[in-house]
Amino acid sequence: MARAVRNRAETNWAYWSFITPAFVLYLFVFGFPIILSFVLSVSNYGGGKMFGGDPWSLVGLGEYFKLANDSNFWLALKNNIYIVLISVLGQIPLAFVLAYIIFRKIVRWGEGWQAILYVPAIISVIVLGIMWKMIFASNGLLADIINAMDTQTFLTSLNGLLANGLNVTDDFVTKLLAISEPRALTGFTNPLAEIKDLILSNGYTTQNLDVFRSDMVNLLAPKWTPDFLSKQDIAMIPILFVTLWVWTGMYIIMFHANMQKIDTAIIEAARIDGASELQVLSHVIVPNLSGVLANAAILCIAGSLNTFALIWAMTAGGPMNITQVLAIYMFQNAFIGVPNFPLANAISVFIVLFSFILIGLTLLVERRYGGRE
């Protein structure tokens, strides 16, 4: 008995001897900033030297109440929750299914697909953000493709009107207006008279019909503007799409690597016993990888809550803060405009607490429903 106690004490001593230096370092690097952040969040610190500069003191939880009453905070939180959801419920299931397809060799060149899907994860998110911003820009690739199709439709109708040459009458202009984009006419008080006048004053003739066609395309053809990045309720959709696209590959690698550890004999036995691929996936693979799934979810949540660079590069949280997330909201309060350091720190403390809650929930779910690896 005494020996057992002594052994346990020795084990504990050895354990703490090894763990303490790293633990102290960890506390210093991670714990101290969180504590300092909380202290600053309940202070009236206004910048400058923290010690030896303007005096500051603790003033209470006022900034947290201010946060609760700030619509921008709730908007940023909502956007962050969207990112958490697309990460946990989008990236992980999608990556899991794709990893399974590669693992079970359901498609050919699985390793090649894996490499292709992983590529976005190895490119700087700033570069990716700028690239997608250019694709979604008003004169970007997406707009060019869609407008080229719209233009073709308009040109077909216009060519029909010009079958007998260019004869600028009221009837011709009325038909021209009928095939035009209604939004293109909003700037005119009297579209019929004004556009007729414009056509006549530009001196188009049958000899320069190509110029006429080109000009009418510029003026009246439907123009699709990819303005979804500036619409209140849908601005996050392209960002969520890019988030999904960037990180799914990383989880494919993670899941595929862990699937390869599963004893294939179990899978073969299940198949011989008549289990379908879906049953193998749900009864063999998922229970075996529940811990990996939980870890992936934790990574997803942590990554989602501090997401910054991609959105900063794509929209900088704008326009009008509609694509703002908590990290950008914190950054803006700390480094843009008039700095409000207590408020910025309150936001960062909230991010930490919110992460703990979500990670706690993930672990609970894993413990309740997860299998044993």
Place this chain on the structure above:
Amino acid sequence: MKRLALVLALVAFAAMSLVAADKTVLKFLYYADSSQAGYADDMATWAKFKAANTDIDLQMEILFDRPYAQKLTAYAAAGTVPDVVYMWPTTNEASSLLQSKKMMKDLKTVLPADFLANFTSASLDPSAQTSKQLSELPQSFTFTTVMYANVGLLKSLGLSVPKTYAELKALVPKLRVKNVQTVLLPNADKWPAQSCLFSTISGRLLGDAFIDNVLAGKAKFTDKAFVDALAFYGQLYTDGIINISNVQMGYGDGPGLFAANKAAFIIDGDWRVGAYLTDKSNGKALIDPAKQASDFELLNFVAIPGEKNVNTASAIAGTGLGINKDLSGAKLDAAKRLLMYYYGKEVQTVKLETGAFIPTRTDVTSSKLEPLSQKQIKYYSTVPKTTYVLDGALDPTVFGPLNDGLQGIPLGAQTPAEVAALMQKAQDALPKK
């Protein structure tokens, strides 16, 4: 042999250390756009300063636009402001803490009076700075609204330069036919619409007296006149004069598009002239001097219906260098030398010739100005009176909702009345003076 080499290396290292120890380290946070034409000339002036002041170890950190503002704010927040800093005279976001917390020296107590006598009296007015002292010496007086016009493009399309809003609006379909935007106002960074356009709209329709009255509690942003000014701004988009895509266009994207004939006009500050001039390091110009002379003009913004203050434009004391208030001894001497060099006739002439700004130093002239710089000076004479730049007159918590609103109104996400209400709410929340 190896030992000898080691000894020599150690001796050399020790000698270098001694030399370095003799030098006064001066940390300098400087603002410059490396893509702007005058950048190489600017850097050459600093190289010259270093060569002539071997006792100073000048450690320059050069940034531009948003990264500069963020870095400076971070330095100010941490209480580690560099020795010499490029800064703004008011609570513009980059200099917010420097001005409000008086983190810089009063240059009137640092620079000799006979040196300061070379500058315009307006630039030495401490009341023009939030700190109510000469925290920085404004190197220029900045006109924030200039309508850069591509008159060559207009002429080629048989169009003439508009003088009124109605004439400007009439150009829209005629330009759209040729796939040309009427006015560019890149506003993804939020501040350009406020600083480069709305300040002038507010000045013309309401005047500085209205803003003074709001600050004194005698008027409100929710008054009809101010809401109407915001509505007029929105009308620029609904009338198609400014394309909605400008709301998401980066500030840096404007000059290239304008120079490439993608728009007939661009609204920007006078500081942007430098973007179009010849870069002496490679001989290239965004708009070559011959074209500057024949095809481009700097105009006052068109007459707005109902404007009380005819042809006014917003303007403000310009940026300049400031010295950290904690400096003393050799460091302060070095900083003083740097400022006197920078504000000296030679460097200010380079600034004038590269289109960076028209200096407040009164004895600076040049016969080598490119046409656009000459037109910049001519432009000033078309402005009978200047009005407030709102981010220089209002508290940042008040112009913040305005900047947001100037994106929200064109997007239809906010009404002028809502933006005005948010501004008034922020104004009401300020401590009463």
